[in-house]
Amino acid sequence: MSQHLSLIACHECDLLYKIDCSSRQGIAKCQRCGAVLVRHERHKLEQTLALTITGLMLFIVANAFPILSMRFEEQITETILFTGVKRLYDQGMWPLAILVFLTSIAFPFLRLMALLYVFLPIKFNRTPWKMAVIFRLVYSFRPWSMIEVFMLGILVSIVKLTAIAAIIPGLALWSFAVLIFVLAATATSLDPDLVWDRLDKQA
Amino acid sequence: MNKRNLTAAEMSLLNCHNCGLLSKKMDHVRVLLRCPRCGTQLHRRKPRSIPQTWALLVAAYMMYIPANLLPIMTTTHLGHVQSDTIISGVIYLLVSGSWPLALIIFIASVFVPVLKLFILTYLVLSVQLKSQWRPVDRTRLYRITETIGRWSMVDIYVVTLMVALVNIEGLADVEAGPGAIAFGAVVILTMFAAMVFDPRLIWDNIRHTHE
Numbered sequence: 001m002s003q004h005l006s007l008i009a010c011h012e013c014d015l016l017y018k019i020d021c022s023s024r025q026g027i028a029k030c031q032r033c034g035a036v037l038v039r040h041e042r043h044k045l046e047q048t049l050a051l052t053i054t055g056l057m058l059f060i061v062a063n064a065f066p067i068l069s070m071r072f073e074e075q076i077t078e079t080i081l082f083t084g085v086k087r088l089y090d091q092g093m094w095p096l097a098i099l100v101f102l103t104s105i106a107f108p109f110l111r112l113m114a115l116l117y118v119f120l121p122i123k124f125n126r127t128p129w130k131m132a133v134i135f136r137l138v139y140s141f142r143p144w145s146m147i148e149v150f151m152l153g154i155l156v157s158i159v160k161l162t163a164i165a166a167i168i169p170g171l172a173l174w175s176f177a178v179l180i181f182v183l184a185a186t187a188t189s190l191d192p193d194l195v196w197d198r199l200d201k202q203a
Numbered sequence: 204m205n206k207r208n209l210t211a212a213e214m215s216l217l218n219c220h221n222c223g224l225l226s227k228k229m230d231h232v233r234v235l236l237r238c239p240r241c242g243t244q245l246h247r248r249k250p251r252s253i254p255q256t257w258a259l260l261v262a263a264y265m266m267y268i269p270a271n272l273l274p275i276m277t278t279t280h281l282g283h284v285q286s287d288t289i290i291s292g293v294i295y296l297l298v299s300g301s302w303p304l305a306l307i308i309f310i311a312s313v314f315v316p317v318l319k320l321f322i323l324t325y326l327v328l329s330v331q332l333k334s335q336w337r338p339v340d341r342t343r344l345y346r347i348t349e350t351i352g353r354w355s356m357v358d359i360y361v362v363t364l365m366v367a368l369v370n371i372e373g374l375a376d377v378e379a380g381p382g383a384i385a386f387g388a389v390v391i392l393t394m395f396a397a398m399v400f401d402p403r404l405i406w407d408n409i410r411h412t413h414e
């Protein structure tokens with residue numbers, strides 16, 4: 001039915017390129033439309049794993065501790081990430097509650113778990129069950145995992161609220177800030193060929 | 204580049220959108236092909252890209268109206284009730300002196316959604332009209348809509364945090380308004396629209412002069 005070829009096609013304009021498998025280093029861009037064709041980095045498996053585990057730990061801190069506390073006329077209110085989701089739900093705004101829950105909690109978490117699920121077994125030379133499907137989720141979840149947008153939302157809220165009350169940043173706020181950099185580093189260190197080569201070997 | 208490379212479609216090859224493996228397309232075989240390496244369904248182009256993009260865009264345009272007319276947030280402060288739409292929120296920030304904040308919210312909540320709707324509408328039309336105009340720039344425009352779309356969620360998160368924090372019995376209270384749901388729908392619909400649009404369609408129309 002199908003046949004393997006040492007060619008790749010640009011995913012944005014469909015132009016074909018021959019790839020040189022021996023020099024797998026650096027970034028190759030499409031000459032016609034400028035899309036990134038391949039991004040190869042060597043020996044990044046350990047780095048990806050370390051970053052993923054760091055990311056998961058930061059994620060737990062970001063969820064367990066308060067993001068912000070507000071002192072308003074001798075009363076203190078604290079909010080963790082989930083408080084907003086729950087309050088929106090209580091107000092009958094469940095579509096919004098679901099949207100915020102998915103984009104700020106569920107997708108970032110599932111994305112990190114999927115990375116761990118795929119790369120930890122590869123490290124020990126094993127192939128996890130349904131690897132290709134799970135790895136696909138890493139890419140599908142990426143646009144929907146909006147930690148950095150949420151961070152901007154926190155900063156805007158702080159400035160808005162300091163006009164009327166005293167705002168105290170919580171531990172989760174700092175974890176969020178670091179988590180953004182860790183997630184960005186994870187995305188750059190990620191080498192999809194580790195996954196596809198593994199599937200090739202199996203076949 | 205004097206002589207252009209061929210495209211995968213011209214060579215009857217299918218590019219796996221998941222792992223990038225190319226497979227030979229058999230014209231006489233009518234079954235759905237799956238990538239031999241990762242099992243993803245293979246398509247020459249994203250299936251029904253144009254009608255799907257249109258459907259999502261029309262839905263987004265329709266949601267854009269309530270998103271701007273209905274309040275996204277209602278604040279109760281010592282018995283005084285104030286409802287804010289996206290625009291009135293921006294104006295309030297501007298008047299109260301925090302113009303950098305007003306600018307951020309304006310860009311994320313007003314400028315980006317409109318820009319994204321217009322760019323995607325233009326791209327779909329340009330494909331349908333078989334436009335020859337600047338395919339590189341049009342691909343670039345597509346890439347921009349993919350990257351900036353999610354930043355529109357800022358206002359939704361601000362509302363969420365306000366709702367979570369400003370919740371003091373008898374003193375102050377913030378409630379999310381229906382405009383926020385409509386606005387969230389606009390963001391999601393345009394993100395899906397960008398996902399189902401296939402930028403390779405732009406290039407399929409380009410007549411080659413160098414061959």
Ligand SMILES: [Zn+2]
Pocket residue numbers: 010011012013014015030031032033034035
């Ligand atoms: Zn290209």
Ligand SMILES: [Zn+2]
Pocket residue numbers: 219220221222223224238239240241242243
């Ligand atoms: Zn594949």
